[in-house]
Amino acid sequence: xxxxxxxxxxxxxxxxxxxxxxxxxxxILDFLRGAAVGKEMPRQQAERVRALSLLTADxxxxxxxxxxxxxxxxxxDNQRERxxxxxxxxxxxxxxxxxxxxxxxxxxxxxxxxxxVISYLTEDATATLVIGxxxxxxxxxxxxxxxxxxxxxxxxxxxxxxTATVLRRESDATVPADTxxxxxxxxxxxxxxxxxxxxxxxxPGDIVVLSAGDMIPADLxxxxxxxxxxxxxxxxxxSLPVEKFATQHDPSVTHPLALENLCFMGAxxxxxxxxxxxxxxxxxxxxxxxxxxxxxxxxxxxxxxAGVNKVSWVLIRxxxxxxxxxxxxNGFTKGDWLEAALFALSIAVGxxxxxxPMIVTSTLAKGAVxxxxxxxxxxxxxxxxxxxxxxxxxxxxxxxxxxxxxxxxRHTDAFGTVxxxxxxxxYLNSYHQTGLKxxxxxxVLEHVELNKTLDIAGxxxxxxxxxxxxxxxxxxxxxxxxxxxxxxxxxxxLEEVLAVCTxxxxxxxxxxxxxxxxxQIRTITAGLNQEGLRVVAVATRELPPVRxxxxxxxxxxxxLVGYIAxxxxxxxxxxxxxxxxxxxxxxxxxLTGDNELVTLKVCKEVGLPVKGLLLGSDTExxxxxxxxxxxxxTTVFAKLSPVQKERLVRVLxxxxxxxxxxxxxxxxxxxxxxxDIGISVDSxxxxxxxxxxxxxxxxxxMVLEAGVIEGRRxxxxxxxxxxxxxxxxxxxxxxxxxxxxxLPFLPMLPMHLLVQNLLYDISQIAIPFDHVxxxxxxRPQRWNPDELGRFMVFFGPISSIFxxxxxxxxxxxxxxxxxxxxxxxxxxWFIEGLLSQTLVVHMIRTRKLPFIxxxxxxxxxxxxxxxxxxxxxxxMGPLAHYFKxxxxxWSYFPWLAAILLAYMALTQGxxxxxxxxxxxx
Numbered sequence: 001x002x003x004x005x006x007x008x009x010x011x012x013x014x015x016x017x018x019x020x021x022x023x024x025x026x027x028i029l030d031f032l033r034g035a036a037v038g039k040e041m042p043r044q045q046a047e048r049v050r051a052l053s054l055l056t057a058d059x060x061x062x063x064x065x066x067x068x069x070x071x072x073x074x075x076x077d078n079q080r081e082r083x084x085x086x087x088x089x090x091x092x093x094x095x096x097x098x099x100x101x102x103x104x105x106x107x108x109x110x111x112x113x114x115x116x117v118i119s120y121l122t123e124d125a126t127a128t129l130v131i132g133x134x135x136x137x138x139x140x141x142x143x144x145x146x147x148x149x150x151x152x153x154x155x156x157x158x159x160x161x162x163t164a165t166v167l168r169r170e171s172d173a174t175v176p177a178d179t180x181x182x183x184x185x186x187x188x189x190x191x192x193x194x195x196x197x198x199x200x201x202x203x204p205g206d207i208v209v210l211s212a213g214d215m216i217p218a219d220l221x222x223x224x225x226x227x228x229x230x231x232x233x234x235x236x237x238x239s240l241p242v243e244k245f246a247t248q249h250d251p252s253v254t255h256p257l258a259l260e261n262l263c264f265m266g267a268x269x270x271x272x273x274x275x276x277x278x279x280x281x282x283x284x285x286x287x288x289x290x291x292x293x294x295x296x297x298x299x300x301x302x303x304x305x306a307g308v309n310k311v312s313w314v315l316i317r318x319x320x321x322x323x324x325x326x327x328x329x330n331g332f333t334k335g336d337w338l339e340a341a342l343f344a345l346s347i348a349v350g351x352x353x354x355x356x357p358m359i360v361t362s363t364l365a366k367g368a369v370x371x372x373x374x375x376x377x378x379x380x381x382x383x384x385x386x387x388x389x390x391x392x393x394x395x396x397x398x399x400x401x402x403x404x405x406x407x408x409x410r411h412t413d414a415f416g417t418v419x420x421x422x423x424x425x426x427y428l429n430s431y432h433q434t435g436l437k438x439x440x441x442x443x444v445l446e447h448v449e450l451n452k453t454l455d456i457a458g459x460x461x462x463x464x465x466x467x468x469x470x471x472x473x474x475x476x477x478x479x480x481x482x483x484x485x486x487x488x489x490x491x492x493x494l495e496e497v498l499a500v501c502t503x504x505x506x507x508x509x510x511x512x513x514x515x516x517x518x519x520q521i522r523t524i525t526a527g528l529n530q531e532g533l534r535v536v537a538v539a540t541r542e543l544p545p546v547r548x549x550x551x552x553x554x555x556x557x558x559x560l561v562g563y564i565a566x567x568x569x570x571x572x573x574x575x576x577x578x579x580x581x582x583x584x585x586x587x588x589x590x591l592t593g594d595n596e597l598v599t600l601k602v603c604k605e606v607g608l609p610v611k612g613l614l615l616g617s618d619t620e621x622x623x624x625x626x627x628x629x630x631x632x633x634t635t636v637f638a639k640l641s642p643v644q645k646e647r648l649v650r651v652l653x654x655x656x657x658x659x660x661x662x663x664x665x666x667x668x669x670x671x672x673x674x675x676d677i678g679i680s681v682d683s684x685x686x687x688x689x690x691x692x693x694x695x696x697x698x699x700x701x702m703v704l705e706a707g708v709i710e711g712r713r714x715x716x717x718x719x720x721x722x723x724x725x726x727x728x729x730x731x732x733x734x735x736x737x738x739x740x741x742x743l744p745f746l747p748m749l750p751m752h753l754l755v756q757n758l759l760y761d762i763s764q765i766a767i768p769f770d771h772v773x774x775x776x777x778x779r780p781q782r783w784n785p786d787e788l789g790r791f792m793v794f795f796g797p798i799s800s801i802f803x804x805x806x807x808x809x810x811x812x813x814x815x816x817x818x819x820x821x822x823x824x825x826x827x828x829w830f831i832e833g834l835l836s837q838t839l840v841v842h843m844i845r846t847r848k849l850p851f852i853x854x855x856x857x858x859x860x861x862x863x864x865x866x867x868x869x870x871x872x873x874x875x876m877g878p879l880a881h882y883f884k885x886x887x888x889x890w891s892y893f894p895w896l897a898a899i900l901l902a903y904m905a906l907t908q909g910x911x912x913x914x915x916x917x918x919x920x921x
Contacts, residue, residue, distance in 0.1 A: 049219070049256045049259070049279075050254060052221050052262070053260075054248060054251060057221075060223075061205075061277060064204055064205040066205035066207065066277055068223075069169045069192035070166060070169045070207040071203070072168065072170070076168075076206065079203035080203050083281055084281075085201070086201065086281035087200050099143060100143050104139045116128050133758065137758070162198070162215060162217075162689060164196070164199050164214070164215075164217045165195070165210075165214075166197055166207060166209070167194060167195075167206075168194075168195050169192045170193065194209060199215070199218075202281055203281060204278050204279060205277065206277070207223075207275060207277055208277070209273075210263075210274040210275070210276060211273045211434070212270065212271045212273075212467065212468065212469075213269065216265055216267040216268060217265065218265050218279075218280060218285055219263070219265055219279050219281075219284075219285045220262065220264075220276035221262055222261045222262070222263060222274055223246055223274075223277055224246050224275045225245055225274040226465065227243075227466065227469070227551070228244045228245075228269065228271075228272035228273065229243050229272055230243075230267050230268070232264070232267045243260075244263055245260050246261055264285065264287065265286065265288070266287045271467055271468065273434055319729075322347065322737075323345070326344045326733070326736055326737065329741055330344070330746065333740065333741065334744075334746065342750040343753075347732075347736060359721045359764065359765075359767060363768040364385075366768045366769065367710050367711065367714035370710050371707055371710050374706045376703060376704075376710075377682075377694070377697065378693075379692065379695060385715055385718075386660075386677040386693070387660075387694065387710070388708065388710075388712035388714060389711075389715070389780050390586060390660040390676065390708060391585060391587065391780040392589060392659045393586050393587070393588050393589070393662065393704070394589045394590075394645075394648070394660065394671065394675070395588060395591070395661070395662040395663070395701075396591065396662065396665070396668060397592040397599055397602055398592070400701065401571065401602055401701075402571060402574075403570070403571050406568045407443055407566065407567055408444055409567040410528070410533065411423040411563070411565070412563055412565070413506070413507075413561065414504045414506065414521055414561065422538055422562035422564065423564065425540060426444050426491060426538050426564045427444055428489055429475070429477050429489045429490075429491045430444040432462040432465065434465065440536060459481055460481050460487075461479065461483070462477060462478070462479055463478040463548060464477070464548060464549055464550045465477045465478065466478075466554070466555065472492070472552065472555075473493040474490055474496050474497055475490070476488055476491070476554075476555055478550050484545065485542060485544065485545055486543040487540060487541070488540060488541040488550065488555070488558070490538070490539045490555055491536055491537070491564075492536065492537065493536070494535055494563075497539050498518070498521070498537065500539070500556050500558050501513055501539050501560045503557075504521070505561045510559055513560065528563070528565050529597035529601070530597060530601070532567065532605070533565040533566060533598070534595065535564075536563065536564050538562055538563065538564060539558035539561060540558065540561055541554075570606045573701065574701060575606045575607045576702070577702045577704070578607060579607070581705050581708070584709065584777065585778060585779035585780050588608060589636070589637065590635065590637065591640055591645050591648060591671065592639075596613060596615060599638045600613065603635070608635065609635065611634065612635055613635075613636045613637075614634050615637075615638055616640040617639070619637070619644050620644070624647075628655050631648055631655075632655065642668070642669070645663075645670065645671040646670035649674040653674070658676045658677075659675050659676050659677075660676065660677045661675035661677075661678055661679065662704065663679075663684075664681050668680075669691045672692055673691050677693050678691050678692040678693050679692055679695075679696060680695055681697070681698075682695055682696070682697050713772045716772045716776050717768055717770055720767055720770070721764055721767050722788060723788070723792075724764065724840060726791065726792035727844065728760070728796070728799065730792045730796030730797075731795075731797060731800045731803070732800075732837075734796060735747075735800045735804065736748075738800070738803075738804055739803075739807055745818075747807070747825070748826050748829055748833075749826060751884065752826055752883070752884070755874070756830060756834050756871075759870060760834065760838065760867070762863070763863050763864055763866075763867040764841060766863045767860065769859045770859075771854075771856065773848060776847075776920075794914055795907070795914075799903065802899050803829070803832070803836075806829050806833075806899060807825075807829070809892075809895050809899070810824065810828040810829065811825070814889070816828065823884060823885060823886045824886055826884075827885045828892060830875060832900075834868070834871035835872075835896070836899075836900065839864075839900060839903070839904065840907070841856075842860075843904060843907045843908070844911075845860075847911060847920040849908060
């Protein structure tokens with residue numbers, strides 16, 4: 001099959017709900033591993049696509065039943081009924097029956113069911129009922145919680161939607177036959193309007209307007225294009241963007257992705273503008289054709305799920321070793337192999353963390369809902385854990401450290417003197433450009449002085465434009481004044497504009513750009529930068545009015561006329577937010593394409609200590625090892641290209657850091673893809689939002705700091721359950737081994753172990769709602785299997801000490817030392833074991849003194865009290881004989897209180913020793 005290299009990525013996209021960003025990343029990685037790019041799509045579709053590329057624009061529109069002014073609303077509705085929504089088929093939501101089966105189908109429930117079957121066959125109805133209840137409760141809890149969490153995640157994701165700009169025709173009026181179609185001209189107001197609609201609402205025949213930063217929302221035939229460069233990395237693995245045109249120059253090309261006038265879903269616009277007609281949507285796209293060929297294959301787990309499963313299997317392997325030991329010891333010492341087998345199976349059940357999937361899911365879902373109230377939308381639940389583990393945050397400067405409200409502060413000639421003519425040129429450039437208007441253009445257009453005193457737009461007619469791209473870092477428009485001459489006006493970064501200038505305007509004269517003048521210009525602009533101003537150069541060129549199309553090659557022999565300088569004041573919340581992030585162990589690094597002087601000025605004003613500065617050109621001279629070492633000790637990276645940002649994020653990750661990246665622009669998309677957790681804002685361009693895992697509804701570091709804290713709280717509560725389960729299970733098995741070796745009867749019946757385990761699991765349901773000590777939120781948190789194993793071995797035997805003390809109490813004090821009195825013995829250990837297990841929840845949940853210095857949330861307290869009461873009631877109440885227990889003498893309870901207090905005291909002391917030696921996560 002030609003598309004085998006895309007299978008792993010498509011499987012993840014289709015079955016796990018990955019974003020197109022994640023699909024891109026997986027597809028490129030698989031391509032780089034040596035797989036071949038698909039050379040052909042299904043033959044019939046490939047022939048249709050190639051035929052469309054060879055047709056004229058008019059013929060394409062006629063075939064699609066469309067119009068150069070777009071479809072009417074009625075026509076679009078008819079097409080939508082015919083073709084359906086513009087969505088690539090993904091795995092359909094599971095029916096409730098299938099979902100319920102998946103919730104049941106895990107190794108833990110299989111073990112429980114096996115034990116229930118054996119109990120039923122041995123006519124132990126009570127044990128069968130208890131085990132069945134355990135299976136049902138565990139399965140239903142997971143089913144209900146996953147249903148709720150999936151619903152919450154879907155509602156959150158619905159808040160983040162991407163849109164496309166389309167033309168909608170108001171009526172069926174058509175252009176006269178002798179009128180030439182001009183797709184590069186704006187539609188007539190009475191015929192059509194531009195409108196933003198959700199991508200999934202697009203239909204074949206829709207006319208789409210594209211500009212830098214847009215995603216390609218469907219398969220498109222380009223009708224008109226201006227310097228249109230498209231990244232097709234998701235489909236071809238090519239790192240460089242390709243240029244698209246309105247016509248196919250080489251009719252011999254057959255590979256769809258090589259056709260010059262077609263764009264495919266999954267790509268994105270890097271620079272330029274275009275008008276295109278949709279030729280295919282949803283499953284009928286090239287992307288959809290690939291998807292349909294692999295939808296039936298198995299799903300693959302995410303990395304986070306793999307980590308959780310790894311923890312589960314560690315505990316299961318522990319059970320697979322310990323359960324046979326219990327079987328052998330009890331079989332040889334008691335002689336009843338059937339009862340020993342039942343007891344060993346009960347131990348196996350007790351060792352399985354059957355509530356782990358439910359605890360993890362509910363904890364993540366709760367975290368996502370809490371974050372949504374704090375203006376943070378979680379697109380992928382698993383990203384919350386990365387939020388808590390993040391130790392480096394890479395962020396852009398503009399709009400994050402600053403107010404994202406740039407104001408035009410100064411307009412001067414090349415020598416620093418205020419000059420209105422420079423303002424006029426900048427205004428014409430910003431007014432007439434149709435690409436992605438950035439904050440600088442908005443500041444120029446909204447400038448109060450300009451709006452009040454200048455009215456020059458009416459005197460000029462736009463001829464053409466040369467859109468901005470990140471390689472040139474400038475853009476130009478060509479205007480004509482009364483059709484007497486053409487004036488090219490270029491605006492952009494100082495160095496890039498100077499690179500195409502040969503002269504400088506000084507008053508009414510024009511002087512050659514000499515080395516002396518160049519040095520003077522750099523001194524003047526450096527002074528403006530030192531004031532915290534962002535300097536943009538403006539240059540012009542007079543041209544004869546003989547052409548109507550211009551390109552990058554015309555940006556030459558320009559005359560520098562001056563500068564416009566902008567101020568982006570720091571946000572008031574930035575300084576306290578940076579201090580809060582630092583206090584929580586997150587190091588902030590600034591990665592910007594802006595001038596280093598402006599960036600350093602802003603960092604100083606917001607109180608961000610700068611330990612080092614690197615420019616994009618500096619990073620290019622370093623290999624990955626040197627760059628990684630330098631990145632560790634550098635705070636500010638300035639004048640970076642998108643590729644350089646991505647590389648910095650990657651080398652920091654290679655050094656073992658969990659890296660977050662906060663960005664909202666086209667140039668941030670590669671870094672967002674490369675980061676452990678991509679963070680964007682709802683006002684970002686489409687490609688940035690699609691690349692992100694987290695969307696901030698407020699572009700503020702204070703909001704981000706709240707997200708970090710909630711991520712750590714979520715992780716801490718998950719870790720509590722794992723620690724409690726691991727240590728408690730280890731202690732129980734050790735206690736059982738000791739008792740089995742010396743007692744003439746079973747220390748506890750299989751049913752007792754199952755009831756105890758069921759009650760203990762129920763007591764932990766409220767863990768996701770528990771408080772977390774502030775000290776546990778001060779540093780990043782990660783999975784640490786070595787620490788978990790050490791914790792289990794360290795704290796598990798502590799409970800065994802008091803289990804053994806209970807054995808001695810029942811054996812010697814209450815004389816339960818024979819098979820005739822085994823029920824009394826088992827009742828005494830049942831209560832002590834359950835209460836100590838319930839108590840360990842409160843002991844291990846905090847490093848502090850429980851109930852006094854750190855109190856659990858009321859749901860966890862209430863659940864613990866309820867379970868402890870039930871545990872005492874079962875032997876002491878009227879149901880005791882059903883569970884083969886008996887009432888204990890009241891003299892037992894003072895002994896029980898002493899044992900539990902001693903257990904708490906020893907555990908608290910050992911916590912202090914453990915924390916001092918190994919730390920407390």
